[in-house]
Amino acid sequence: MNPIGESLLARCKAQGAEDAELYISRGTEFTVRVYKGEIESLVSAESRGIGLRTFREHRVGFSYTSDFEPAALDSLVDEALLNGRYNHADDANVLPEPRPFEVLTGLASPAVAGVDPQRKIDFALEMERRATSLDARVRRVSDAMYSDGSGQVAIYNSRGLEASFDRTVAYGVLETIAEQDSEMQSGFAFTHGRDMDELDLAGVVKEAVENAAGLLGARPVPTASVPVVLHPHAAAMILGVLGSSFSADAVIKRRSLLAGKVGESVAAEIVTITDDPRLPEGLASRPFDGEGVPAERNELIGAGVLKGYLHNTYTARRTNSRSTGSAVRSYKSVPEVGVSNLVLKPGSLSREALLARVSNGLHVSQLSGLNTVNPVSGEFSLGLTGHWIENGRLTRPVKELTVAGNVIALLKKVVAVADDLRFMFAGGFCGSPTVLIEELPVGGL
Amino acid sequence: MPLLEQSLVDSVIKRALRSGADFVELFVERKRNQSISVEESKVQRVNSGNDLGAGLRIIHQGTVSYVYTEDLSEDGLLKTADLAAQIGRRGGGRFAFAELSGAPRPPQRIDVPPDSVGAEAKIELLLEADQAARAVSGAVKQVAVGYGQSAQEVLVATSEGIHHADSRTRVRLMVHAVAERNGEIQTAMEAPGMQRGFEFFDDTSAAEYARAAAERAVALLDAAPSPAGQMAVIIGNEFGGVLFHEACGHGLEADFVGKGSTVFTGKIGQAVASPIVTAIDDGTLPSRWGTLAVDDEGVPTRRNVLIQDGVLVSYMYDRLRAGQQNHPVTGNGRRQSYQHLPIPRMTNTFIAAGAHTVEDIIAATPRGLYAKKLGAGQVDVTTGDFVFAVTEGYLIEGGRIGRPVRGATIVGNGPRALHKIDMVANDLKLAPGTCGKEGQGVPVSVGQPTIRISELTVGGTGVVPAGAMRQ
Numbered sequence: 084m085n086p087i088g089e090s091l092l093a094r095c096k097a098q099g100a101e102d103a104e105l106y107i108s109r110g111t112e113f114t115v116r117v118y119k120g121e122i123e124s125l126v127s128a129e130s131r132g133i134g135l136r137t138f139r140e141h142r143v144g145f146s147y148t149s150d151f152e153p154a155a156l157d158s159l160v161d162e163a164l165l166n167g168r169y170n171h172a173d174d175a176n177v178l179p180e181p182r183p184f185e186v187l188t189g190l191a192s193p194a195v196a197g198v199d200p201q202r203k204i205d206f207a208l209e210m211e212r213r214a215t216s217l218d219a220r221v222r223r224v225s226d227a228m229y230s231d232g233s234g235q236v237a238i239y240n241s242r243g244l245e246a247s248f249d250r251t252v253a254y255g256v257l258e259t260i261a262e263q264d265s266e267m268q269s270g271f272a273f274t275h276g277r278d279m280d281e282l283d284l285a286g287v288v289k290e291a292v293e294n295a296a297g298l299l300g301a302r303p304v305p306t307a308s309v310p311v312v313l314h315p316h317a318a319a320m321i322l323g324v325l326g327s328s329f330s331a332d333a334v335i336k337r338r339s340l341l342a343g344k345v346g347e348s349v350a351a352e353i354v355t356i357t358d359d360p361r362l363p364e365g366l367a368s369r370p371f372d373g374e375g376v377p378a379e380r381n382e383l384i385g386a387g388v389l390k391g392y393l394h395n396t397y398t399a400r401r402t403n404s405r406s407t408g409s410a411v412r413s414y415k416s417v418p419e420v421g422v423s424n425l426v427l428k429p430g431s432l433s434r435e436a437l438l439a440r441v442s443n444g445l446h447v448s449q450l451s452g453l454n455t456v457n458p459v460s461g462e463f464s465l466g467l468t469g470h471w472i473e474n475g476r477l478t479r480p481v482k483e484l485t486v487a488g489n490v491i492a493l494l495k496k497v498v499a500v501a502d503d504l505r506f507m508f509a510g511g512f513c514g515s516p517t518v519l520i521e522e523l524p525v526g527g528l
Numbered sequence: 529m530p531l532l533e534q535s536l537v538d539s540v541i542k543r544a545l546r547s548g549a550d551f552v553e554l555f556v557e558r559k560r561n562q563s564i565s566v567e568e569s570k571v572q573r574v575n576s577g578n579d580l581g582a583g584l585r586i587i588h589q590g591t592v593s594y595v596y597t598e599d600l601s602e603d604g605l606l607k608t609a610d611l612a613a614q615i616g617r618r619g620g621g622r623f624a625f626a627e628l629s630g631a632p633r634p635p636q637r638i639d640v641p642p643d644s645v646g647a648e649a650k651i652e653l654l655l656e657a658d659q660a661a662r663a664v665s666g667a668v669k670q671v672a673v674g675y676g677q678s679a680q681e682v683l684v685a686t687s688e689g690i691h692h693a694d695s696r697t698r699v700r701l702m703v704h705a706v707a708e709r710n711g712e713i714q715t716a717m718e719a720p721g722m723q724r725g726f727e728f729f730d731d732t733s734a735a736e737y738a739r740a741a742a743e744r745a746v747a748l749l750d751a752a753p754s755p756a757g758q759m760a761v762i763i764g765n766e767f768g769g770v771l772f773h774e775a776c777g778h779g780l781e782a783d784f785v786g787k788g789s790t791v792f793t794g795k796i797g798q799a800v801a802s803p804i805v806t807a808i809d810d811g812t813l814p815s816r817w818g819t820l821a822v823d824d825e826g827v828p829t830r831r832n833v834l835i836q837d838g839v840l841v842s843y844m845y846d847r848l849r850a851g852q853q854n855h856p857v858t859g860n861g862r863r864q865s866y867q868h869l870p871i872p873r874m875t876n877t878f879i880a881a882g883a884h885t886v887e888d889i890i891a892a893t894p895r896g897l898y899a900k901k902l903g904a905g906q907v908d909v910t911t912g913d914f915v916f917a918v919t920e921g922y923l924i925e926g927g928r929i930g931r932p933v934r935g936a937t938i939v940g941n942g943p944r945a946l947h948k949i950d951m952v953a954n955d956l957k958l959a960p961g962t963c964g965k966e967g968q969g970v971p972v973s974v975g976q977p978t979i980r981i982s983e984l985t986v987g988g989t990g991v992v993p994a995g996a997m998r999q
Contacts, residue, residue, distance in 0.1 A: 118787065123623075124869055125593040127615050130581075132598070147577035149598040155578065166574040169564075169647045200615065225789035225910070260789055260910060269789065269910035336567060337670045337706055337713070415577055452937055454904040455917030459706060459713045464754075464937035464987040466906075466915035483913070485756065485939050485987030526756045526987055 087133070087156070088239040094160045095137050095241070102138035102178045102241045103163075106373065107131070108414045110234040113200065117207040117227050125204075132414035137163045141172040147415045175400035181244040184377035187361060187370040191249040192278035195231050203229050206255060206279060213288045214259050220299060221292045225269065226258040231279065238375040246375045252366055255282045261295035270295025273507075275366060294448070298468065301480035304527045310444035310498075311486070311520045312437065312472060315505035317447045318518045322356070322425055323509025324456050324463075325490055329358065329383050330409075330420040331398035333458070340461035340490060341389055349389045350494035355428040356384040358393060358511075360408065365424030367512035373410035373418040381407050387495075395420045422511035429516040430500040437501040437519050439475035445484070445525055446470045446477050461490035467525065485526040496521045531556045531683045531693070532582070532600065540605045541687050544586050547613030551587040551625060552687040555824065556600070557866040559680040564647060566654040567672045569662070574647050581866035584612045590623045592848065594869050626850030626857050628690055630828035633812065633821040635695040638725040642677040642699050645726045650675045653701075653734045660735035661705050664742035667749060670706035673738060675699075676721075684826030692826040698817065698971065699728045700960065703738045707745035714748035714934065716741045716919065721960040723815045744901075744920055747932055754921060754936030754988025760896030761938055761984040762889055762924065767902055767959040769974035772807060773877050774907040775914040775942025778965070780834050780842075781860070781872040782849035789910050791943045795840045801946035803838040804882055811859050811875035817960030818875040818972035825861035825870050832858050834877075835946075846872045864968035871966060878975030882952025886978045889951045896924040897986050899938060912942035915987075937987040945981050953978035 088105050095103035109131045116123040134147040137160075144167025148159050211227035231254070237247035255274045260267055272290035274282045313321070333339035341349060350356075360369050360378035371377050374396055382390050393409035394402070395418050410418035438446070451466035464487040470477040501517040537554060544552040559579040565572045582605065583596040595612040597604055654673045661671040680696045700721030707714050718737040722728050763771060779790035792800060801807075811820050811829025820829045825847050833841050845853070846861030849872055862873035890898065898921060905916035916938050923930035958975035 122591050125591070125615050126595070126869060127593070127611060128596045128867065130596070130598055130867065134577075143573075145573070145575045147575075148580070150578055150580040150600075151598070152601075155580075159578075162576050166576055166647070169571055169574045169651060171570040171572070223788060225784075225787045258789075267789075267791065267910055269908065336672070337708070417573065417575065451906045451908070451913070452904075452915030452917065452939075454906060455915065455937055457715065457935075459715055462935045464917070464935055466913070466937070466939050466987070483939060483941075483985065485915075485937065485985065487756065487935060487937075487987055526985075 085237060085239065087151070091135065091156060091160060092239060092241055098160060098164055100137040100139050100164060104136045104178055104238065104240040106134040106412065106414050107237045108234060110232055112232045113203060114228065114230040115204050115207050117211050120208060120211070122204060133159065134414035134416070135159050135163045136417060137167050138176060138178060139164065139167055141174055141176045142167045142170045143176045143417070144170065145417045175397050177396060177400060178240050178242050179374050179376050179396045179406060181242055181375065182377055184246065184371045187248070187368060189277070189363060190368055191233065191251045194278035194280060195233050195251040195253065198279055203231065203279060206282070206284065210255055210257050210284060210288055214257055214292055217288065217292045218296050220261045220263050220296050221259050222262070223260045224257065225260055226256060228256045230254050240375065244375045246371055248370050250369070251277050253278050253282060255284065255287050257287050257291040259291045259295045261299050263299045266299060268295050268298040298480045298482070301468065301482035303483045304471065304481050306525065306527050308522045308524045310441050311523045311525070312441060312444060312446045313518045313520065314446065314448045315503060315515050315517055316507050317450045318427065318515035319505070319507050319513040320450055320453050320509045321490070322427055322513040322515055323511065324453055326422040326425050326510045326513065327458055329393050329422060331392040331394045331402060331404070332420045334392055335398060335401065338459055340459060344389045345391055347389055348387050349491055350384055350387040351497040352387040353430065353500055354384055354387050354494055354497050355382065356425065357382045357428065358409070358422045358425050360423035362424045362426070365512055367423040369423065372408040373412035376406045376408040376410065378408040378423070393420050393422065424512045424514065427500065427515040429502045429504045432499060432501045434501045434503045434517045437499050437517055438472060440499065440519060441472045442474050444472045445481070446472050456490065463488060463490065483527070486523055488523065493520065496523070531558055531681055536602055536605065537685045540584070540609050541685065543606050543609040544584060544613050545687055549586040549588045549613055553585045553825070554582060554685045555866055556582045556683040557680065559678060560643060561678045563674065563676045564650050564654060565672065565674040566658050569658050571651055579865065583866040584608055585869065586612045587623055592623050596867050623848060624851045625847040626855065628688065628827050628847065628857060630830065632692045632828050635821045636697070636723045636815055636819060638697045639727040640725040641679070642697065642726045643679060653729060657703060657734040657738035661703060661738035661742035664739055665707070665746045667707045667709045667746050668705055668742045669708040671742070672704040674702040676702070682824065684822065684824070686826065690826050692822045694821040696723060696820065697725060698723050699726060701734050701737060703741045705742040705745040707742070707749055709749050712749055714745050716744035716748065719960070721817055723817060723819055748934050751932035751934035754897070754933035754986060756986055756988045758983055758985055760893050760980060760982055761986065762893060762896060762898045762978060762980045763902065764900035765953070765955045765976055765978045766957040767974060768899070769878050769959070769976035770902055770905060770961065771914065771916055772879055772976060773874060773963070773974040774905055775912050776946060777874050777877050778907065778909045779912060779942065780844055782843045782845040782853060783872050784909055785843050786849050786853055791912055792840060798840055799838050800840045800943065801835050801838045802949045804952050805835055805838050805946060805949050806833065806880040807835040807878070808833050808880060809844055809860070809874055809877045813876050816876045816958060816973045820875060823859045823861045824863045827857045827859045827861060829859035829875060844872050844874060846870050862970050864970055868968050871968070873965065873970050874963060874972050876958060876973035876975070878956065878958060878973070879952065879977065879979065881954045881956040881977045884951050884953045886953050886955055889953055889978060889980050890924060890929060891927040892951065893924045893927060893980065897936060898922040898924050898929060899936070907942065914942055915939050933988065935988055939985040939987050945984060948982045949979050950982045951980040
């Protein structure tokens with residue numbers, strides 16, 4: 084075991100803790116932002132931190148530090164034990180028994196450490212250069228960034244758990260500005276992978292440019308009830324909002340709109356949603372969760388029916404269930420319950436075939452105000468931006484539309500899902516294909 | 529105990545300069561946090577933590593680079609200085625910082641350091657609040673209360689010989705109430721906080737805030753779905769200022785302005801708002817959530833008028849953007865922690881008080897929405913388009929406050945809405961919040977008096993037009 088881990092666990096025992104758990108994370112970061120062909124800023128760093136949970140008479144104590152000096156580590160133990168004295172005793176406060184986990188390959192690319200920083204800088208510069216030469220209306224870039232990082236998570240506990248894994252990630256982020264007459268529109272796009280070579284430079288440029296230029300001339304339209312098509316990113320963002328309701332902790336605390344609905348139909352039959360922490364392409368993939376419990380794929384909604392909730396060790400104990408390996412945390416926090424890679428299962432229709440089913444409707448590329456969705460009641464009222472659909476084709480851009488309703492009612496109105504699964508960060512790493520929703524009242528002029 | 533010995537500060541800066549850097553800045557931070565939460569009337573969590581780290585920013589031939597570390601040993605810091613010098617050696621940029629000016633201000637006065645108060649007293653406060661909220665009505669089904677404190681010490685030292693420090697202590701209460709009746713669920717929250725010690729609770733009653741949240745959640749159970757459409761919107765004071773912060777304030781930050789990515793670019797001296805609107809960013813206000821003695825670049829904060837009588841007067845700058853745009857510093861260079869580069873940020877930003885009373889404004893409004901409290905929102909900085917949730921709203925009918933409505937959002941465009949502000953009341957108040965930008969969260973105040981926007985789009989679930997909404 085890591086020498087820091089060993090000595091801290093021993094100190095916890097010596098001070099009266101029945102059990103203790105250390106969560107140690109270490110990471111590296113390299114980020115470059117460029118502007119007008121020059122480096123705007125370079126960030127390079129190594130960081131680390133340690134979180135300690137102690138268990139004494141079913142009271143949990145927690146403390147964290149980024150200071151690894153011996154005195155700071157001593158007070159880490161003292162503080163966690165002191166904090167624990169105030170917490171209420173709950174039989175559900177236990178450490179999980181260590182279980183073997185299956186290694187997940189491919190989470191970390193050695194290339195992140197090996198690539199010459201100049202190549203990373205060049206990637207950002209190239210994104211910016213190409214973005215300003217694709218469309219006459221897009222001559223400026225407001226953000227061009229390349230970032231990568233590696234992280235290691237190690238968990239040690241007094242039940243004998245010693246587990247660790249490494250993960251790397253690389254991103255390219257691009258935001259362009261399209262201008263025409265006195266109007267400005269911004270267009271955002273990103274590309275992600277385990278290392279720089281997995282990034283799609285041409286794709287991110289094309290998308291950022293199209294997103295900005297495509298919205299030029301957007302106008303409000305009169306209020307109407309029409310079929311609505313959600314771009315995969317818009318649908319993934321709704322998935323992200325729904326994500327918190329799968330948490331058993333939210334259910335226990337009455338903060339979930341899915342509370343008490345297991346076995347009930349909560350969505351159209353075509354809707355199947357899984358949380359899969361072992362997904363090969365998932366950036367939130369991990370072999371075990373924040374407590375060291377092996378990660379597993381969990382079907383949450385199967386053919387429209389709610390199958391169950393996500394659990395950590397505490398919520399599982401409290402509700403006579405089993406942990407689904409869904410503890411999420413950083414070293415600065417105790418394990419909460421959360422999603423990893425949350426996926427709306429794609430169908431077999433192509434995006435074009437799905438659009439062809441709409442003769443007159445709305446294609447939504449951006450949703451705004453998702454953070455205003457009431458997580459308990461599911462009620463929402465959102466701003467929409469996108470394009471009008473005429474005979475299966477996107478035509479004029481539209482903006483300043485609103486749609487109001489309820490997340491569950493919306494899920495029940497899904498009539499088709501395409502085959503074009505795409506991911507984005509929206510709470511968890513959320514993936515969705517293009518989704519067709521039957522008629523919704525869309526407010527405009 | 530100083531955050532870092534002066535001799536070590538000097539040798540780190542010297543080491544980074546040795547490699548040929550033109551400018552070196554060392555930022556050292558220590559932050560102690562404590563949070564306590566009570567849910568289901570039980571103490572769920574007493575957590576504490578320590579953040580300690582340093583960031584080294586250098587400019588080498590016009591290129592800015594930044595390296596941070598948690599290893600504050602002499603070895604660790606000198607290694608960091610070498611790394612900063614090495615990654616920054618590319619050069620070829622054109623960056624320079626604006627001169628740092630002004631005398632540093634003293635940190636905010638703290639009478640009772642929250643660390644000196646045991647957890648028992650804080651827990652007692654939370655349990656009282658929990659009981660007060662539950663006593664409001666049997667419909668109150670769930671209450672979550674929380675207490676948070678943080679004490680951040682920062683040190684900024686630069687190769688210009690500047691050596692400034694600040695200490696920022698914050699305490700905050702959070703109350704979240706859930707009311708439920710016949711399957712209908714509504715929630716409400718209150719979250720007061722100040723840059724003060726535990727003496728904050730001498731004149732702030734946790735129980736009163738808890739009652740207010742619970743009462744609002746219960747009242748919302750009787751609220752009708754909000755009507756949708758264009759109408760006059762009265763926006764309440766205090767946290768209502770979040771609308772200006774998000775939809776206009778960010779557009780006045782010099783990094784966006786420098787890239788021409790906001791509609792306020794190049795508009796200094798022009799009318800950008802109705803002539804009754806004056807807006808200010810003031811980092812010096814005593815005890816406020818976003819107040820700083822010096823910003824995170826060591827620049828003393830000041831009161832910056834952004835919009836005077838409708839005319840755009842100033843943007844908000846960090847040293848880098850002030851240097852690029854040939855403007856004096858304004859004390860708006862901020863960062864979430866030592867792990868982040870400073871960028872232009874707001875401090876305490878608000879619309880100044882006007883001449884009307886709230887009653888005047890309501891009486892002068894034949895039909896509209898009174899958005900007394902706003903919740904979360906989202907804004908496109910480039911266009912200024914915004915969406916905000918109304919967490920406490922009422923219909924205005926015939927110059928009177930009518931029935932409560934739920935599920936309302938207001939949708940519009942910040943710069944256009946500024947021109948449509950036609951009444952400003954005299955009840956200016958500020959509220960604390962955490963502002964997010966480029967992945968960095970910093971504490972700020974938002975604020976305003978009650979204002980009226982003559983016309984705004986309201987989104988809501990109600991399908992019946994407002995005029996016809998009677999039982």
